[in-house]
Amino acid sequence: DAGITQSPRHKVTETGTPVTLRCHQTENHRYMYWYRQDPGHGLRLIHYSYGVKDTDKGEVSDGYSVSRSKTEDFLLTLESATSSQTSVYFCAISGQGYEQYFGPGTRLTVT
């Protein structure tokens, strides 16, 4: 998967608890992205980063925050998880080219 890992791979959490998902890359790519994938909605962009400490909102950013303190790590935080955030979360990276490389995904269930 192009030197990109996500952790955890599966998580079950309760409503109202904070959750942090981690994306780690070994490719030294500049751009990193967080998507969520839901039935009927396809893949939607949550936040993205174009460099260390440089992030911006995507299509569905409400309820999510991100941080990128190092080139290789991009963290997605749900400050107070809700059932509507139950989803599969994918991290992706891209370098000088336009194509994106995706991680294996994290399946998050909020009960």
Next chain:
Amino acid sequence: SQQGEEDPQALSIQEGENATMNCSYKTSINNLQWYRQNSGRGLVHLILIRSNEREKHSGRLRVTLDTSKKSSSLLITASRAADTASYFCAPNTGKLIFGQGTTLQVKP
């Protein structure tokens, strides 16, 4: 929405047949990309076609782009059971906007 919209939503064919998937989008693009997703896995980049290109080939894949109609098609020739997956188009306007995909089943 700038979303890429794939058609059909689902496609079932026999091994050896060709599979054609279509994509429409709404705004000007820099390029358009196609991705494949096997069940339970992340997306894998297949092919990129730039806005000034009309056709591109990669192995058994053929992609066309018609910017005047804001549409693209992906043709998989001589399909195999291993081609069973979901296929997504992603118009690139600065960000990739994914549609819901076409689910392809290739029966052995």
